[in-house]
Amino acid sequence: MEYVVEMLNIRKEFVGIVANDNITLAVRPGEIHALLGENGAGKSTLMNILFGLYQPDSGSIRVRGQEVRIGNPSVANGLGIGMVHQHFQLVHNFTVTENIILGIEPNKLGFVNTSSAGKRIKELSEHYGLNVDPDAKIEDISVGMQQRVEILKMLYRNADVLIFDEPTAVLTPQEVTDLIGIMKNLAAEGKSIILITHKLKEIKAAADRCTVIRRGRYIGTVEVASCSKEELAEMMVGRQVFLKVEKQACSPGEALLEIEELTVLNQSKVPAVKNFSLRVFAGEIVGVAGVDGNGQAELVDAITGLGKLQAGRILLEGRDISAFTVKERINAGLAHVPEDRHKRGLVLEYSMEDNLVLEVYDRAPFSKKCLLNRSAIRDYAENIMQHFDVRTAQGPGTIARSLSGGNQQKAIIGRELSLNPKVLIAVQPTRGLDVGSIEYIHKRLIARRDAGCAVLLVSLELEEILNLSDRIAVITQGELIGVVEADSANENDLGMMMAGCSKGG
Numbered sequence: 001m002e003y004v005v006e007m008l009n010i011r012k013e014f015v016g017i018v019a020n021d022n023i024t025l026a027v028r029p030g031e032i033h034a035l036l037g038e039n040g041a042g043k044s045t046l047m048n049i050l051f052g053l054y055q056p057d058s059g060s061i062r063v064r065g066q067e068v069r070i071g072n073p074s075v076a077n078g079l080g081i082g083m084v085h086q087h088f089q090l091v092h093n094f095t096v097t098e099n100i101i102l103g104i105e106p107n108k109l110g111f112v113n114t115s116s117a118g119k120r121i122k123e124l125s126e127h128y129g130l131n132v133d134p135d136a137k138i139e140d141i142s143v144g145m146q147q148r149v150e151i152l153k154m155l156y157r158n159a160d161v162l163i164f165d166e167p168t169a170v171l172t173p174q175e176v177t178d179l180i181g182i183m184k185n186l187a188a189e190g191k192s193i194i195l196i197t198h199k200l201k202e203i204k205a206a207a208d209r210c211t212v213i214r215r216g217r218y219i220g221t222v223e224v225a226s227c228s229k230e231e232l233a234e235m236m237v238g239r240q241v242f243l244k245v246e247k248q249a250c251s252p253g254e255a256l257l258e259i260e261e262l263t264v265l266n267q268s269k270v271p272a273v274k275n276f277s278l279r280v281f282a283g284e285i286v287g288v289a290g291v292d293g294n295g296q297a298e299l300v301d302a303i304t305g306l307g308k309l310q311a312g313r314i315l316l317e318g319r320d321i322s323a324f325t326v327k328e329r330i331n332a333g334l335a336h337v338p339e340d341r342h343k344r345g346l347v348l349e350y351s352m353e354d355n356l357v358l359e360v361y362d363r364a365p366f367s368k369k370c371l372l373n374r375s376a377i378r379d380y381a382e383n384i385m386q387h388f389d390v391r392t393a394q395g396p397g398t399i400a401r402s403l404s405g406g407n408q409q410k411a412i413i414g415r416e417l418s419l420n421p422k423v424l425i426a427v428q429p430t431r432g433l434d435v436g437s438i439e440y441i442h443k444r445l446i447a448r449r450d451a452g453c454a455v456l457l458v459s460l461e462l463e464e465i466l467n468l469s470d471r472i473a474v475i476t477q478g479e480l481i482g483v484v485e486a487d488s489a490n491e492n493d494l495g496m497m498m499a500g501c502s503k504g505g
């Protein structure tokens with residue numbers, strides 16, 4: 001059998017947009033097959049078709065040579081196809097075993113044998129090097145472990161085609177390395193993996209072959225070993241892409257953001273940020289590097305007004321904004337690209353135009369005498385969407401929820417930069433974006449810096465921190481460990497500092 005899955009000439013149209021236009025994908029047994037495409041290229045749609053969540057308008061699917069109709073995910077499971085979604089589907093107060101057997105038919109007596117299930121889960125976990133404790137509760141294990149539970153769920157159901165939808169977006173660098181090892185183990189055992197990722201480095205490290213799609217169309221399938229990252233990027237975007245954006249040395253002006261001896265408590269009333277002081281000057285980008293969960297979220301919440309500070313002050317252009325509301329901070333010149341675009345970035349049920357004026361709808365020309373000026377709002381939204389290449393089916397009237405993740409992100413960045421802020425807090429600004437969009441967003445952030453904005457960049461991607469920042473502040477367990485000049489920093493030194501070994505001043 002040459003191919004375990006063949007998706008042939010698949011077409012899927014949504015109102016106003018052809019998401020998949022005659023796409024072909026053929027996956028071999030035992031291979032890691034990357035699926036690469038720009039934001040909105042149609043990757044998730046194609047995988048949702050394979051997993052039975054959508055029906056194609058035309059085209060056919062063969063599994064192990066047999067033509068099949070995958071009407072829903074249980075049909076997909078029955079055919080040995082499993083999927084790890086970007087957002088895990090686990091019950092947090094259940095154990096690993098309970099989660100894995102959830103939804104499995106009980107025996108004739110109405111029982112599911114949890115102890116034999118636990119034994120099998122342990123065996124599978126050991127066999128594939130997953131290291132998962134079947135009795136642990138989901139709420140007590142790390143995100144990386146939770147992902148392994150999702151993998152085990154598929155293995156327990158005997159899946160031999162495993163779809164991973166951007167699996168590394170939520171992982172730390174070490175967890176990424178571990179996951180690639182796990183995927184290789186699975187492939188060596190004959191499992192086939194379809195890997196959706198924007199990260200070319202990961203494709204180079206993990207995949208055997210790569211299928212590229214662009215704007216819903218099939219571009220080609222290549223052997224990864226014989227293709228450079230630059231060639232993959234060019235195939236994907238259709239033009240040459242610079243994986244690292246050039247920037248001039250910065251010339252900092254006055255301090256626009258001053259964080260003075262800040263202490264912030266987390267939800268359990270424990271200090272998450274401790275006596276943290278940092279100044280960001282006009283015309284510079286300061287990156288905050290740290291392992292996830294070391295106080296970055298609480299720091300950002302305190303600056304943006306989404307959370308309370310316990311002690312200390314925050315100054316914007318010399319004004320104490322510590323007691324300002326979120327709205328007052330925005331009016332004072334603060335913009336924020338939030339980490340969670342669904343929870344805090346967009347109102348998903350609103351149209352794009354309403355989302356793009358969320359912070360300014362009460363200003364002229366968008367409202368007059370309490371009435372909204374719809375045409376001004378639409379023009380403003382159209383302009384942002386055009387400048388930031390936000391692709392939608394129906395223009396500014398499109399509901400935010402229906403945009404692909406990357407397009408939602410570009411819209412948020414466009415909205416925040418269009419405020420012409422004095423201080424920009426950008427948290428994971430390119431998460432989930434393709435390389436072409438990353439290049440574009442990085443250029444825009446640098447341009448904003450050059451125009452005199454003070455940018456605080458919080459990112460888990462060290463490569464992004466190193467590429468964009470002028471100075472880098474390292475945070476560990478809520479404390480500022482040190483600040484280094486980006487020119488003299490490297491991933492290793494930053495990693496050491498993030499682990500708590502002090503350097504810099």
Ligand SMILES: Nc1ncnc2c1ncn2[C@@H]1O[C@H](COP(=O)(O)OP(=O)(O)OP(=O)(O)O)[C@@H](O)[C@H]1O
Nearest residue numbers: 014019039040041042043044045402403404405406
């Ligand atoms: N349920 C839907 N209704 C309407 N349009 C949709 C729907 N799902 C996807 N689309 C549109 O189809 C196109 C392809 O989207 P898809 O999510 O498949 O892209 P993607 O390649 O996975 O993107 P990303 O990398 O940004 O996640 C996009 O323009 C998207 O807005």
